[in-house]
Amino acid sequence: MNLTLRVWRQSGPSDAGRMVTYRVEEVSPDMSFLEMLDVLNERLILEGDDPIAFDHDCREGICGMCGMVINGVAHGEQRATTTCQLHMRHFEDNATITIEPWRAAPFPVVKDLVVDRSAFDRIIQAGGFVSVPAGSAPDAHSVPVRKEDADAAFDAATCIGCGACVAACPNGSASLFTAAKITHLSLLPQGQPERLSRAKAMVDQMDAEGFGGCTNTGECTAVCPKGIPLDTIAQMNTDYLKANAK
Amino acid sequence: MKYTEGPEIRDTKAPEGPIEERWEKRKFSARLVNPANKRKLNVIVVGTGLAGGSAAATLGELGYNVKSFCYQDTPRRAHSIAAQGGINAAKNYRGDGDSIYRLFYDTVKGGDFRARESNVYRLAQVSVNIIDQAVAQGVPFAREYGGLLDTRSFGGAQVSRTFYARGQTGQQLLLGAYQALERQIAAGTVEMFTRHEMLDLIVADGRARGIIVRDMVTGEIERHTADAVVLATGGYGNVFFLSTNAKGCNTTAIWRAHERGAYFANPCYTQIHPTCIPVSGEYQSKLTLMSESLRNDGRVWVPLRKDDKRAPGDIPEDERDYYLERIYPAFGNLVPRDIASRAAKNVCDEGRGVGPGGLGVYLDFRDAINRLGRDAVEKKYGNLFEMYERITGENPYDVPMRIYPAVHYTMGGLWVDYDLQSTIPGLFVIGEANFSDHGANRLGASALMQGLADGYFVLPTTLGDYLADGPFGEVDEAAVAEAELKVRDRIERLLAVNGTRTPDSFHRELGRLMWDYCGMERTEESLRKALERIPELRKEFWENVKVSGTAEELNQVLEKAGRVADFFDLAELMCLDALVRTESCGGHFRAESQDADGEALRDDEAFAHVSAWEHSPDGEPVLHKEPLVYEYVKMTQRSYK
Numbered sequence: 001m002n003l004t005l006r007v008w009r010q011s012g013p014s015d016a017g018r019m020v021t022y023r024v025e026e027v028s029p030d031m032s033f034l035e036m037l038d039v040l041n042e043r044l045i046l047e048g049d050d051p052i053a054f055d056h057d058c059r060e061g062i063c064g065m066c067g068m069v070i071n072g073v074a075h076g077e078q079r080a081t082t083t084c085q086l087h088m089r090h091f092e093d094n095a096t097i098t099i100e101p102w103r104a105a106p107f108p109v110v111k112d113l114v115v116d117r118s119a120f121d122r123i124i125q126a127g128g129f130v131s132v133p134a135g136s137a138p139d140a141h142s143v144p145v146r147k148e149d150a151d152a153a154f155d156a157a158t159c160i161g162c163g164a165c166v167a168a169c170p171n172g173s174a175s176l177f178t179a180a181k182i183t184h185l186s187l188l189p190q191g192q193p194e195r196l197s198r199a200k201a202m203v204d205q206m207d208a209e210g211f212g213g214c215t216n217t218g219e220c221t222a223v224c225p226k227g228i229p230l231d232t233i234a235q236m237n238t239d240y241l242k243a244n245a246k
Numbered sequence: 247m248k249y250t251e252g253p254e255i256r257d258t259k260a261p262e263g264p265i266e267e268r269w270e271k272r273k274f275s276a277r278l279v280n281p282a283n284k285r286k287l288n289v290i291v292v293g294t295g296l297a298g299g300s301a302a303a304t305l306g307e308l309g310y311n312v313k314s315f316c317y318q319d320t321p322r323r324a325h326s327i328a329a330q331g332g333i334n335a336a337k338n339y340r341g342d343g344d345s346i347y348r349l350f351y352d353t354v355k356g357g358d359f360r361a362r363e364s365n366v367y368r369l370a371q372v373s374v375n376i377i378d379q380a381v382a383q384g385v386p387f388a389r390e391y392g393g394l395l396d397t398r399s400f401g402g403a404q405v406s407r408t409f410y411a412r413g414q415t416g417q418q419l420l421l422g423a424y425q426a427l428e429r430q431i432a433a434g435t436v437e438m439f440t441r442h443e444m445l446d447l448i449v450a451d452g453r454a455r456g457i458i459v460r461d462m463v464t465g466e467i468e469r470h471t472a473d474a475v476v477l478a479t480g481g482y483g484n485v486f487f488l489s490t491n492a493k494g495c496n497t498t499a500i501w502r503a504h505e506r507g508a509y510f511a512n513p514c515y516t517q518i519h520p521t522c523i524p525v526s527g528e529y530q531s532k533l534t535l536m537s538e539s540l541r542n543d544g545r546v547w548v549p550l551r552k553d554d555k556r557a558p559g560d561i562p563e564d565e566r567d568y569y570l571e572r573i574y575p576a577f578g579n580l581v582p583r584d585i586a587s588r589a590a591k592n593v594c595d596e597g598r599g600v601g602p603g604g605l606g607v608y609l610d611f612r613d614a615i616n617r618l619g620r621d622a623v624e625k626k627y628g629n630l631f632e633m634y635e636r637i638t639g640e641n642p643y644d645v646p647m648r649i650y651p652a653v654h655y656t657m658g659g660l661w662v663d664y665d666l667q668s669t670i671p672g673l674f675v676i677g678e679a680n681f682s683d684h685g686a687n688r689l690g691a692s693a694l695m696q697g698l699a700d701g702y703f704v705l706p707t708t709l710g711d712y713l714a715d716g717p718f719g720e721v722d723e724a725a726v727a728e729a730e731l732k733v734r735d736r737i738e739r740l741l742a743v744n745g746t747r748t749p750d751s752f753h754r755e756l757g758r759l760m761w762d763y764c765g766m767e768r769t770e771e772s773l774r775k776a777l778e779r780i781p782e783l784r785k786e787f788w789e790n791v792k793v794s795g796t797a798e799e800l801n802q803v804l805e806k807a808g809r810v811a812d813f814f815d816l817a818e819l820m821c822l823d824a825l826v827r828t829e830s831c832g833g834h835f836r837a838e839s840q841d842a843d844g845e846a847l848r849d850d851e852a853f854a855h856v857s858a859w860e861h862s863p864d865g866e867p868v869l870h871k872e873p874l875v876y877e878y879v880k881m882t883q884r885s886y887k
Contacts, residue, residue: 012799031527032638038750039529045748045794045803053317053800059490062417063323081636090640094861110463111800118440121320125432129425130384134304134702135375137382141339144393154386154411157418161322190384 001027001088004096005040007052010109017109019098029089033076034059034066036088054113061085061225064160067167068113069100074223082162082225102167106174106210117163118175119209127198128181130190133241149187156183158226163219165228171212176219176220178206179236180228186239196246199239247777247822248866255452255858255872260364262666265878266346272664276707277519277714280734284309287713288472290457292499294321296416296694297677298478299423300701308706311714313438313470314427315459317494317805322424323816325492326697329416330537332400332405332408332650333380333694335373340397344405346370353692354879357685358832358848360455360856361436361658363878364664365682368376372699375408379702387411400690402675408691413537413629418722420692442468443805444483444499445505445733446507447475447673450725453718454503454673458733462805465798467733469726473716474672474709476505478701481678483516485813485820486765489653490522490535496809497816500660500679507871508660509666509858512680513816515657516825517688517833518766520586522652523637527609533639533652536630538690541579541586543623544647546570548607552597553823558608558646569593584687584833584846587651591766594650610646651766655693657684657833658823661858665708666700669860672718674709681856686832689848737797740807745790749807752787754816756810759783764821773825777818783816819859819867826869829853841883850881 002025010017024040031039034056041051056066061082068083070076078085091097099113107115159180166174182199185191191198214233223232261271262357279287287310287853291302294316302314316324336349349370354361379394381387387409388396400408408825411418430436439460448456448471456471482497504510521536538589548570549561570589572577581589590607593599600606620643624631631642638648659681666674666682684692710784763776787810795801830839830846839847 002456028527028529031529032531032637035529035531038531038671045792046746048794051803052717057494058325058328059316059493060328060490060534062328062414063318063325063492065318065323080586087637087639096539114800117319121428121431121438121440124428129429129608130382130427131429131551132379132381132382133307134426134706135738137375140337140377141380143395145389146393147389147391150386150389153384154388155417155459157386157411157421158414160278160417161320171290175552184386185384188384190382 001029001091001093003027003036003094005093006098007112008098008100009052009112012111013108020141026086029103030086031088032059032084033070033086033088034084051114053111055145056084059084059154062160064162067102067162067164069102069167071098074102075168075225079222080227082160102163102189104111104166104172104211106172107163107166115163117161119211120161120163122175122209123174123178123202127194127201131194143189145189149207153184153187155208156187156228156232159228160226162225164223164225166211168219168223169212170217170219171213173213173220174206174209174211175214175233175236176228176230178202179232182239183232183235186235196239196243200243201237202219203236248375249360249822249826249863250868252860252868252870253427255870257302257419258364258663258872260362261727262801265363265367267363269371273707275712277822278702279710279714280310282744285311287311287716288313289310289474289476289709290315290472290541291459291476291478293324293326293425293478293480293677293679293779294424295326295478295480296420296423296697297679297701298476299324299420300698301478301676301705302436303423303426304702304706305709306433306435308710309435312430312435312436313439313472315444315457317441317443317462317530319440321427321438321440322421323677324420325495325688326420326694328490328492329694330397330413330416330535332410333419334400334407334674335377335409335695336370337374337377338405339395340406342405344407348405349373349407351879353683356687356689358687359685359854360873360874361683361685363876368704369683369696369699372703373695375703376695376698379418380422383426385411385418385422387418389642391473391569392450403689416694419698423698439725444479444830445502445808446729447503448534448726448729449506449670453671454820455718455721456726458729458862460733463800465796465801467730469730471721471726473713473718474674476674476676476709477660477679477845478677479679481659482816483653483656485817486653487753487756487759488525488530488761489521490519490533493532498809498811498812500675501812503660503668503670503673505861507670507861508673508675509860511661511856511858512686512821512823513859514764514827514834515581515686515819515832516653517655517657518587518651519654519845520583520590520651521609521649523634524601524648524650526638528603534633535652535654536634536647536649538583540609540627540630540647541826543626544559544579544609544611546579546586546607546609546852547661548593548598548600554598558600567593567598568637588766588835590651600605606645606650612644612646613799655688657681657688658685661856665711666705667712674705686834688833694759736808737804739810740791740793740804741786741797743788743791743793745792747790748792749803749810752783752791753806753810753813756780756783756813760817760820764817764824767835768824771823773821776821777825779819780818781784787811787814822867823857823859827853827857839870854881
């Protein structure tokens, strides 16, 4: 396959940035999207150009490090996929592909396609945990958990923190990310003591970071590689309201 | 490559007495630090996977001043996250005869009698606390309808002791540790440094006192000093370029510590996992593991004839070779990882491999689908089939999967004593980065157990004992300056070469060489060839590598070049270690050492020891042997026929 890429290049936070066009030839359909970029980067290095910076690590769809907006869609058009798990066979020969970083004010561009997602860590710091120091735990079987609750908690807990939900949201909201953690912990008995204070602290931190509000457009769950359900946001709102009513 | 032999290691600091009392004894003898003094003690933890994340969080909870470092943009990305299967623990919730002693026994045996009994016993003891801790944190383990935890059996164990969270156990356990860590960051006990890479260890007055790091965004070289340093930087499987490791996994932290005096133990012990998706082309950047559970119902085969290019469906039954069932009738497709891997290599070497390049074997579900129905197969393996199709574009319900072995885990690592302290006082090494508990072969679902045992329970106790003598005062400025200068010099050297080959092209070539000569099967001849070729390639690297950009910016080429440079040195030591160990054991198969049936043959007379390598500045490593004594488990030869 031969492709034309339009890639966002930005040397640093103070650079205005621009789209740059590259031609990539003899792309194998079996390549992953990132491998296709590897091939281009190898060429750029040898030509003395600056290769395109992008984040990636596990390349098996679980670490959450990679992420780019491909033809206007976070992680590309294939559903339930991270960028690293997207393969070139889903593109047409001679296609033009536009590649941009996550765009949201709380995710400033570091370089090219690399953005700073540390706001997510600060939301977790605000309360996305159960306060249980090592060595203090009772026997694991002392508190049974309904299987339905455990399964639903698991579904919410699969969030990989990639930030696609924010990139896809017209409001730049981090509601799906925040709600996934709140739901995971509020469905389990271990998460009950801090349930309301957690919801309040995390939502307040999300707002403080400059993420927008949720207006139920559902773009977030459509691009989520793990298919985190939209109803987690309802759970978050319920807990948040209860916390504020107290 | 020449080496010399130094004195044996006689004292591993394990307490004496009955094995079940040793950890209790050590805990009691470990000195305590009072809370007011803890605040005055600084600890650096490098790496935020299961071991490093849990250690930093726990040390923070105890009141130490902790600095935590990772190269990713957030600590939650560490590669522990990719572990699929589960975590072993001797809970005996099933009442099926499991016990701490049985987990200990299975691990020592599975490690092919090359692990320390005292360490492994402690691991089995602590395993039960890990599950309690994780559940209390809200880790959503799989549960049964009664609300209790579900378990499954794994990797040949005869009991059901593996706790799991669907196929994402590593992710869920890591997020538990990550959340505990973030809680401590919020509490101010842990200061987090993301996108920072450790490039050297500061050793002053005989103690590890800090690290030199590069801020990967600004390029700034920073010095961080402390009273102790903990390395939790994972394994070095990426020396093979292609592996199941994350792209960023590297050996730099432990290798620099090795150059500063920490012994490197059993570098040649690597685990090759049999069921990975094969390489599809020259551009391949990493390999993806498919859960081993597929071998429960899939049948492994290759064409009977060489170079048979027919589609699998066109090859009649009598022209197929179900070689695992043929060679190992008792275990069939369920032989252990090392045996399945080697058998696949053998049939491919005979020219009977399938797929691009002939490096693959079929894993066929046709019979399972006929026997159980498509729905039943989908229920069991649906997500794995989907993952396979996503990567290969082939539908495994219609066409057999192709699989091939891939490098997965490294049992070797920095040598540590019972306290997890390296040969440099004040340098502790935990998780996959150390060598301690798996011997020559790690059992499935034991990596998560070890990482968390080290981080939550073992290190916080033993490190306290070391720190009881602290704080250790100002760090000698000359030592810090020397380490910093060394780091700066090296970066300048890499940038100055300005040659014609990329770091990745060297890495690929090194990886290929290691795979061919120091991979699933090693011979004296292949290892000697590797030892000849590695220095040549390294020389070319330092004369012809091209690193674009500057040191004062985010520069992924520079990061890569530094890591590849260290892989060369490590690769050489791995080959030397493999050459010296003329026996076969666990993941280390020397073709010269096999029995009449072609199975691995240990040589307990000559090799029942840990090989701990000391770096020497003149380039001739010094081998120190730590004898392994088995008081509880009787040494036997494994058989799966």
